[in-house]
Amino acid sequence: MKIADLLRREEGKTLEFKRDVSSPKNLLKTLVAFANTAGGQVIIGVDDKSRLSVGVENPLDEEERLCSLITDSIRPRLVPNIEMTTVNGKTLLVVEVFLSGSRPHWLQAEGPEHGAFVRLGSTNRLADRELLAELKRSVENIAFDELPMPELSVADLDLAVLKELFHDHRILGERELLTLRLLTNEQGRRVPTKGAVLLVGKERERHFPDAWVQCGRFIGRDKADIFDHIELYDPLPQAVESILLFLKKHAMRTADFSAIRRKDCWSIPLGILREVVINALVHADYSQKGGPIRVAFFDDRIEVENPGILLPGLTLDDIRQGLSKIRNHVIARVFRELNLIEQWGSGIPRMFREAEELGLSELQIAEIGMRMRVTVPLPESIATQKPTEQATEQATEQVRRILNCLKSGPLSVREAMDALSLHHRPTFLYNYLHPVLDTGLVERTQPESPRSPKQKYRLTARGEKVLFEGDPAEAG
Numbered sequence: 471m472k473i474a475d476l477l478r479r480e481e482g483k484t485l486e487f488k489r490d491v492s493s494p495k496n497l498l499k500t501l502v503a504f505a506n507t508a509g510g511q512v513i514i515g516v517d518d519k520s521r522l523s524v525g526v527e528n529p530l531d532e533e534e535r536l537c538s539l540i541t542d543s544i545r546p547r548l549v550p551n552i553e554m555t556t557v558n559g560k561t562l563l564v565v566e567v568f569l570s571g572s573r574p575h576w577l578q579a580e581g582p583e584h585g586a587f588v589r590l591g592s593t594n595r596l597a598d599r600e601l602l603a604e605l606k607r608s609v610e611n612i613a614f615d616e617l618p619m620p621e622l623s624v625a626d627l628d629l630a631v632l633k634e635l636f637h638d639h640r641i642l643g644e645r646e647l648l649t650l651r652l653l654t655n656e657q658g659r660r661v662p663t664k665g666a667v668l669l670v671g672k673e674r675e676r677h678f679p680d681a682w683v684q685c686g687r688f689i690g691r692d693k694a695d696i697f698d699h700i701e702l703y704d705p706l707p708q709a710v711e712s713i714l715l716f717l718k719k720h721a722m723r724t725a726d727f728s729a730i731r732r733k734d735c736w737s738i739p740l741g742i743l744r745e746v747v748i749n750a751l752v753h754a755d756y757s758q759k760g761g762p763i764r765v766a767f768f769d770d771r772i773e774v775e776n777p778g779i780l781l782p783g784l785t786l787d788d789i790r791q792g793l794s795k796i797r798n799h800v801i802a803r804v805f806r807e808l809n810l811i812e813q814w815g816s817g818i819p820r821m822f823r824e825a826e827e828l829g830l831s832e833l834q835i836a837e838i839g840m841r842m843r844v845t846v847p848l849p850e851s852i853a854t855q856k857p858t859e860q861a862t863e864q865a866t867e868q869v870r871r872i873l874n875c876l877k878s879g880p881l882s883v884r885e886a887m888d889a890l891s892l893h894h895r896p897t898f899l900y901n902y903l904h905p906v907l908d909t910g911l912v913e914r915t916q917p918e919s920p921r922s923p924k925q926k927y928r929l930t931a932r933g934e935k936v937l938f939e940g941d942p943a944e945a946g
Contacts, residue, residue, distance in 0.1 A: 473513075473555050473557060473562070473564070474557070476511065476513060477513070477516065477521060477523070477557070480592070481518065481592040482591060482592050483507065483508060483510065483589050483590075483591060483592075483785050483786070484504070484508055484509060484510035484511065484589075484785060485510060485511055485513075486500050486510070486511075486512045486513075486518075486592070487512075487513050487516040487517070487518040487521070488512055488513070488514045488515075488516070488518065489514075489515070489516065489517050489518065489524060490514065490515070490526070491514060491532065491535070491536065491539075494539050494543075495577075497512060497514075497539075497565075498539065498540070498543050498544060498577060499577070499587050499594045500512055500587075500589075500594055501540065501544065501548065501550060501565065501567050502544060502548075502575045502576060502577060502585070502586065502587045502594075503587040503588055503589040503594040503595075504567040504589060505544075505548055505567050505568070505569065505570040505573060505575045506570065506573045506574050506575055506586065506587065506588050506589075506597065506605055506782065507569070507588045507589040507780075507782055508569055508589065508780070508782065508783055508784060508785050509566075509567055509568040509569045509783075510566075510567060510589065511564055511565065511566045511567075512564075512565040512567075513562055513563070513564050513565075514526055514532075514562060514563040514564075514565065515560060515561065515562035515563060516562060523557045523558055523560040523562060524560065525559075525560030525561050525562065526560075526561055526562060526563050529554050529561045529563060532563060533552055533554070533563060536552060536563070536565065537552065542578070543577055543578055543579065544575055544576070544577065544578065545575065545576055545577075545578045546570075546572040546575060547572075548567065548570065548575055550565050550566060550567045551565075551566040551567075551568075552564070552565050552566075553566075569782055569783045571609060572609075573605045573606075573608070573609055573782060574586045574597060574602050574605040574606065582602065583599070583602075584596070586602055586605075588601060588605075588779065590779060590837050590839075590840075591836075591837060595840070600755075600757045600758055600759070601840070603757065604755065604757065605782060608781060608782045608783075613665075613796070613797065613798055613799040613800065614664060614755070614756065614757045614797070614798065615663060615664045615665030615668060615756065615798040615799060615800040615801055616651055616654070616663055616664070616665065616799055616800055617663060617664050618654050618656040618661050618662075618663055618664075619661055619662050619663065619664055619667055619677070620656045620657070620659070620661050622661055622662050622667065622671075623659075623660075623661060623662070624647075624653065624660060624662065626662060626667070626671060626672055626673065627652070627662055627666055627667070627670050627671060627672065628670045628671070628672050628705075629670075631670045631705050631708075631895075632652075632669075632670045634893070634895075635670075635705070635707055635708070635804075635808060636807070636808070644660065647666075648660075650800065650803055650804060650807070651663055651665060651666075651799065651800045651803065652665065652666035652669070652670075652800065652804075653666065663800055664677075664678075664756070664800075665798060665799070665800025665801050665804075666800065668681055668706060668756055668798075668800075668801060669705060669706055669707070669800070669801060669804055670705050672923065674703075675703060675921055678756055679759075680756075680758070680759060680760065680761060680762050680777070681706075681754075681756050681762070682701060682702060682703045682762045682763070683701070683702040683704075683709055683712075683713060683751075683762060683763045683764075683765065684699070684700075684701055684702075684762050684763070684764045684765070685699060685700045685701075685702065685713060685716045685717075685764075685765040685766075685767075686698070686699040686700075686764075686765070686766050686767065687699070687716075687720045687767045688766060688767065688768050688769075689769070690768065690769055691768050691769055691770050691771075692768070693766070697720075698719075698720065700716055700900070700904065702716075702896075703921065704895065704896050704899070706751050706801060706805075707804065707805060707808055707810060708894075708895055708896045709747075709751060709896070710744065710747055710748055710751065710810060711894070711896050711897070712896035712899070712900055713747050713765055714740065714743065714744060714747065715896065715897070715900045715901070716765070716767075716900065717738060717740075717743060717765070717767060717772065718736065718738075718740070720767055721736050721737045721738045722736070722737035723735070723736055723737070737848075737849065738772065738848060739824065739825065739828055739830065739846065739848075741824055742821045742824050742825060742833070742846055743772060743774075743846060745817045745818070745820065745821050746774045746821065746844045746846060747765070747774060748805065748810055748811065748817070749776075749817060749818070749844070750763050750774050750775070750776035750842075750844070751763065751776075751801070751805075752796075752797075752798060752801055752802050752805055752811065753776065753778065753796075753797050753798065753842070754776035754777055754778055754797075754798075755776075755777045755778025755779075755797060755840075756777075756798070758777040758778060758840065760777075761777055761841070762777075763775065763776045763777070764776075769848075770847065770848055770850075771845050771846060771847050771848055772845075772846045772848065773843055773844070773845050773846075774843070774844050774846070775838070775841050775842065775843045775844075776841060776842055777840065777841050778797065778840070778841065778842060779837050779840055779841070779842065780837065780842070781795040781797055783795065786835055786836070786837070789818055789835065790818060790819070790822065790835065791819065792816060792818060792819045794818075818835075821833055825846075825847075828849075829849075830846075830847050830848070830849065831847040832847075833845065833846055833847070834847075868901050868902050868905070869902075869905060869906055869911070870937075871890060871902070872886065872890065872902045872903065872906055872912070873906065873911060873912075873929065873933055873936065873937040874937065875889045875890055876912060876927060876928060876929050876933075877929060877934075877937060879928070880915050880926035880927060880928040881926055881927060882925065882926050882927075883895070883898070883899070883903070883925075883927075885926075886898070886902075886903070886927065890902070903927065906933065907927075910930055910932050910933075911929070911930060911932055911933035911936055912927050912928065912929060912930060912933055913927070913928060913930050914926075914927060915927065915928055
């Protein structure tokens, strides 16, 4: 790109302006961050506020000083490209760094734990231990979810859930599990990979306590007033439908009878949201600690956040154009086998096209801290609608059915689903079990261990009263 074009751009992930090199440490941090993230250019001799070219005095001496600073201060060794250029009679230095195959780089004086940085927007962020490990894996093309868990065995996977997921797609024997990298060979044993445990581990929450989804419906355009929320611990492929069920619960539905068959029309762009949700589940950095995937439904937009920034070598412009890298090879392969993903890299451009066709404002994709956020704008008409519970009559019938199911005694999730002739676990949890738990009609037999494999559910005194005396619609 020509220097005149660069000077018209804002500072960002791959561009920074410096008036001079009076604070060399900040410049070195930026070069380290560029080398670790997606490459970039630092233009020296430009006021970073006014964007006016002030020039560099003694550019040859300054270039030599820069080369010495970089050689002495950055490890592993980094060799940038430094060029001189003239703008309006002023000499500028352009320091260009490419994505490094020797990453992570760090400041020698600080060491790798305190001196490695990555680029987030126009800022440099210290890389923590998990991010350092990901930088190393990215060089070797090793995905976090392909790593073995040698302390576990096949018995730690919920093969019943796996069978339910794949029953219409393929038969899964040990060979197929190895092909999908759900199992791997480790010192003469077949052990699960991290991806397998994330997908169908019996005790996923113990091994990955942040691998869950938090959904909320907020009144207004900020998080001051929450109307409804839910926590989802479903197997990742099943979480897609559970999240969409939550969103549909708080959307408006109309019917289109212009076609031969009735067609439901929703007030939110479900096709776009499905893609966004799948991207968040597949591309989340599950090695990070401290925050789940979050879905926030506001009056004017829906935000979907997942832990993890863009992989090294990618920029926001890249992914808008359909360029992609896969963070979780195992999870992505399973989603592809289940037809949840169609063609690599096609989802995001398709989302932008669909938003334009629907007349929505442009989708926003941003790195916020160490997380990715996709914001889906909603039609203006949504902002004037108050959140309401959908399908009251249907919900009442579902409450009545599960209360009847439990009147003979406590049941597990599987036993209750069998009694109700239900096969889709998220539908049962979201439409049947969660409503009666939230309203106090049903309780856990082991409340101190909500996700115990021995957990069952029973009627409360209130639930028995509603079942035998009252209308379940009055329970809320």
